[in-house]
Amino acid sequence: SSRDKDKEDSWDMIEERGTIIVGLDDTFVPMGFKDGSGELTGFDVELAEEAIKSMGLDVQFQSIDWNLKETELNAGNIDLIWNGYTITEARREKVNFTTPYLDNQQVIVVMSDSSVKNKADLKDKAVATQNSSSALEAIESEGAKETFKNGDIVLFDTYNDAFMDLEAGRVDAVVADEILARYYIAQRGEEKYYILDEDFGDEEYGIGVRKEDTTLLEKLNTVLDEMKADGRAAAISDKWFGENIVK
Amino acid sequence: MSYIMEIMPLMMQGLRTTIWVFVFTGLLSIPLGMIICTLRLSKSKILQGTMQLYILIVRGTPLLLQLIFVFFGLVYVGIVLDRGTAVLIAFTLNYAAYFAEIFRGGVMSISEGQYEASKVLGLSKRDTYFGVILPQVFKRVLPPVGNELITLVKDTSLVYVLGLGDVIRAAKTLSNTQASLMPIVVAGVIYLVLIAIVTYLLRRTEIKYNYYR
Amino acid sequence: MSYIMEIMPLMMQGLRTTIWVFVFTGLLSIPLGMIICTLRLSKSKILQGTMQLYILIVRGTPLLLQLIFVFFGLVYVGIVLDRGTAVLIAFTLNYAAYFAEIFRGGVMSISEGQYEASKVLGLSKRDTYFGVILPQVFKRVLPPVGNELITLVKDTSLVYVLGLGDVIRAAKTLSNTQASLMPIVVAGVIYLVLIAIVTYLLRRTEIKYNYYR
Amino acid sequence: MLKVENLSKSFGDKKVLENINFEVNKGDIAIITGPSGVGKTTLIRCLSSLEKYDSGKIEISERREEKQYPVGLVFQGFNLFPHLSALENITFPLIKVKKHSKEKAEKQAKELLASLGLEGLEESYEYQLSGGQKQRVAIARALALNPEYLCFDEPTSALDSELREDVGEMLRGIAKKGTGVIVITHDKIFAEKYATKLYELGEQLELRNS
Amino acid sequence: MLKVENLSKSFGDKKVLENINFEVNKGDIAIITGPSGVGKTTLIRCLSSLEKYDSGKIEISERREEKQYPVGLVFQGFNLFPHLSALENITFPLIKVKKHSKEKAEKQAKELLASLGLEGLEESYEYQLSGGQKQRVAIARALALNPEYLCFDEPTSALDSELREDVGEMLRGIAKKGTGVIVITHDKIFAEKYATKLYELGEQLELRNS
Ligand SMILES: Nc1ncnc2c1ncn2[C@@H]1O[C@H](COP(=O)(O)OP(=O)(O)OP(=O)(O)O)[C@@H](O)[C@H]1O
Ligand SMILES: Nc1ncnc2c1ncn2[C@@H]1O[C@H](COP(=O)(O)OP(=O)(O)OP(=O)(O)O)[C@@H](O)[C@H]1O
Numbered sequence A: 001s002s003r004d005k006d007k008e009d010s011w012d013m014i015e016e017r018g019t020i021i022v023g024l025d026d027t028f029v030p031m032g033f034k035d036g037s038g039e040l041t042g043f044d045v046e047l048a049e050e051a052i053k054s055m056g057l058d059v060q061f062q063s064i065d066w067n068l069k070e071t072e073l074n075a076g077n078i079d080l081i082w083n084g085y086t087i088t089e090a091r092r093e094k095v096n097f098t099t100p101y102l103d104n105q106q107v108i109v110v111m112s113d114s115s116v117k118n119k120a121d122l123k124d125k126a127v128a129t130q131n132s133s134s135a136l137e138a139i140e141s142e143g144a145k146e147t148f149k150n151g152d153i154v155l156f157d158t159y160n161d162a163f164m165d166l167e168a169g170r171v172d173a174v175v176a177d178e179i180l181a182r183y184y185i186a187q188r189g190e191e192k193y194y195i196l197d198e199d200f201g202d203e204e205y206g207i208g209v210r211k212e213d214t215t216l217l218e219k220l221n222t223v224l225d226e227m228k229a230d231g232r233a234a235a236i237s238d239k240w241f242g243e244n245i246v247k
Numbered sequence B, C: 001m002s003y004i005m006e007i008m009p010l011m012m013q014g015l016r017t018t019i020w021v022f023v024f025t026g027l028l029s030i031p032l033g034m035i036i037c038t039l040r041l042s043k044s045k046i047l048q049g050t051m052q053l054y055i056l057i058v059r060g061t062p063l064l065l066q067l068i069f070v071f072f073g074l075v076y077v078g079i080v081l082d083r084g085t086a087v088l089i090a091f092t093l094n095y096a097a098y099f100a101e102i103f104r105g106g107v108m109s110i111s112e113g114q115y116e117a118s119k120v121l122g123l124s125k126r127d128t129y130f131g132v133i134l135p136q137v138f139k140r141v142l143p144p145v146g147n148e149l150i151t152l153v154k155d156t157s158l159v160y161v162l163g164l165g166d167v168i169r170a171a172k173t174l175s176n177t178q179a180s181l182m183p184i185v186v187a188g189v190i191y192l193v194l195i196a197i198v199t200y201l202l203r204r205t206e207i208k209y210n211y212y213r
Numbered sequence D, E: 001m002l003k004v005e006n007l008s009k010s011f012g013d014k015k016v017l018e019n020i021n022f023e024v025n026k027g028d029i030a031i032i033t034g035p036s037g038v039g040k041t042t043l044i045r046c047l048s049s050l051e052k053y054d055s056g057k058i059e060i061s062e063r064r065e066e067k068q069y070p071v072g073l074v075f076q077g078f079n080l081f082p083h084l085s086a087l088e089n090i091t092f093p094l095i096k097v098k099k100h101s102k103e104k105a106e107k108q109a110k111e112l113l114a115s116l117g118l119e120g121l122e123e124s125y126e127y128q129l130s131g132g133q134k135q136r137v138a139i140a141r142a143l144a145l146n147p148e149y150l151c152f153d154e155p156t157s158a159l160d161s162e163l164r165e166d167v168g169e170m171l172r173g174i175a176k177k178g179t180g181v182i183v184i185t186h187d188k189i190f191a192e193k194y195a196t197k198l199y200e201l202g203e204q205l206e207l208r209n210s
């Protein structure tokens, strides 16, 4: 049955098929999203295309519901989660990660005229983030959630909604991946927002692979190292972030 | 069992949201639906037209978009509603339109003879509507109203878009953290129980109305 | 205008998904609903009970959970469906249950006199059902069937949970990339147009049935 | 006086009434007979303003000062209110239209029902009544309101001869008190016995005797 | 022979029929009269197996070999099929039950309608028919099937005297051909004229003459 197949390394199957299926939430700017013409684009999308091409395979992207990403992976519907996927302890229990390729911080964004100046000011304030996100895990692991207004945190389906709510004044702060936060701030107007100096910790992005897929994991790590070494990764980073932030 | 205990706190929190959205929407939208139905059937062309447009727009667009519009869109015109209020406004306005159409269908299904009898007896429009038509309409619309209420139980899950956590979101979150479909099955069971309760209450009401055929 | 042109390709891609899910679900679930209704009303207690249980479970749990169950849950018993098939199976099974209940309501609303007349004329169960009852049922269930079809147009958006991109998902993606509510408004308009078309077709059918009262 | 002048009415292409002339005074019992399908029901539906007519005039002089339309009607198909008991079918309009107190309305309704042989059926609903019982409740409901003119569409079709006499006597009673009564019937005996004016509707409405 | 023995029936507490005995032979026209509400409709609903009875027996001997239940019924309220035209109301059962071809069924139906004065109304729907027209379509529909026994619940209540005669003659015709006819009516003249057996339903079902 398919369950047993899950436990085997699927590299042979992938090679035979000639395609790697990459799962992503296609609303997740700037890492992987559909543009107005319906084309998938973004930093992670280009990185994945380049990497998989140099493995001699075709890439196929599959849109998924972000809340169900590990379910999709373990059901075998996708082979990789590659979409600004933060490495966390909780996630490590369910998937294997490649070596990290980007650094990330869980930054705290407030309106520029906000009275919130540091983390301590968040006490009894309404704070929002995305559901099933690594920001949420970071906040929960610091035990900060209980100090917020009503001892709870407001969870949106997308960061876009969270930022709109921040602007409406119904939440006082949004905790988000730095890369993402900078994109939204650029879109919505730099001067309106302020990013606190304190944050909810450093993190790293990695690519999620099924536990049993050790061959695929190895090959991915090799390719990523090559791309970092020969400057192909840096070029893609320059295109999307104006600088090389790949590590 | 201990596993169930582990997921229960978050599920119960979600259940609370589901229940209050259901109860308040039900209590507010049914009377509002009756009012809208009455206006829709009134003589005034303006009222008729307005109500028709209102019903068209509400039934013609998804509740999800309406929620987004009420919560985020109204901010652009300076109206900032809190989450609970926005949810209740969007749900009530939405469901009232559906109830209004159900009531209208009920009113129009009453045979011409009942109107004619009322007319020749000299009953006023008002007495005809409230004394003859509506009581018969209640009996007939009970099944579709019941269906709508059951749909409402399930629609409550849309509140996720405003950052509120209901049973389904709790289940999806837990399913994600535990890499298991079990929480989703539990959510299914919770809905089944909720809907069984609603169905039971509806059947009791139907039996009450069975005194005539 | 140029802005609209810019977002249209993705929206149209979403629209295609919305439309095929709508059309195929409609075409498959209405006949299936009729079959289920017939079985539900059959003499066999086993068939009756099975259908009742089926309807209870389907109507008692959210379609969203059913989608997750069909796509992810069936994998555990070795059934691996592709996304499109899973969507059609879940939607068809779900809507068939609703249609079955609507038809049943229609059948039961036909007055006792029609059954009695058929009986004393010696018509078989079958001829009574297909020649006397169903033709009258069609006329009566048209409005609720129409409502259900309109709901279906909107429910198609649930396919997002299996990663399929419909109009709403397109709108949310665009709203995300452009940090604007405009795509959501456009999605609302698209739904309005779709539903206006469905409504128009329904009205035409209703007029056809107006030859008797 | 209720006066009909040159009344015409068709359904689509089908001419049903053509240039009907006719008048009824208060105190009259005008009985209309005529073959099935000739237009009798259509005529009294026009009188009680349930049907629009194509041309002609219906005039009602000396109207009492009341909002209530002065022409009542007992339907061929009864049209009882199914959600109300036999008693409530009668008291509901009395309370709403005549503004009677509940007690007064119930007293009057009970008397009327009893005089039509329906004691004991006050609490029955339409579906529990026999054909003739429904018919009598419908008659009682119309009588109770005491309109200036009252039309009956085959009021005795489901009644035995004893009850027909009872209904006939009742009609006489209300006519004597000043109501203008118009009755459609196929019952020749009834017509001969109770009519003060006997009409036959054929191509035209002809007065047979008075 | 259709034979009723000790038939009893109540609605809840209310005894409607008690120990009714009664028999009809093929070729009979049994006419039942009786006051309104006494149970006449209930009795023939039991005969045509629409109503369950509490005790007693209904026996039908010498049944033809057919699946069709041998007792037909024309309802007091007609129960026409509203979605079928007058003609189709008659042809549909003919085609389905008697397995007639469409042409044969239509020919027979048209003749029947014409003999009841309904030519030109073949394509009318129930809502377009007058009271008496509906009644005649209902009669034609039942007659067409030619059952062994046929009950009529006040078949002439909405008909003028000429049509009553037509219906009466028709009943004689089918009785002569071997149908057992059972008629409820309030029309004494009709009853006297056409009954081969005249019953009155009161406390008991009494034979008045034969
Ligand atoms: N469903 C019912 N529930 C209770 N009582 C009923 C029901 N149906 C009929 N009855 C009662 O049974 C009695 C007999 O009714 P039935 O219709 O047989 O009378 P009938 O002799 O046909 O009278 P009519 O000449 O007025 O039609 C009536 O008193 C009626 O009120
Ligand atoms: N809605 C309608 N559409 C078309 N024709 C109609 C309609 N209503 C009535 N008719 C026709 O009008 C004619 C007169 O009908 P009406 O009901 O007035 O007859 P009537 O004299 O009361 O007959 P009866 O004694 O049989 O009740 C009939 O031939 C009938 O077919």
Ligand SMILES: [Mg+2]
Residues within 6 Å of the ligand: D040, D041, D042, D076, D153, E130, E131, E132
């Ligand atoms: Mg008439």
Ligand SMILES: [Mg+2]
Residues within 6 Å of the ligand: D130, D131, D132, E040, E041, E042, E076, E153
């Ligand atoms: Mg009767």
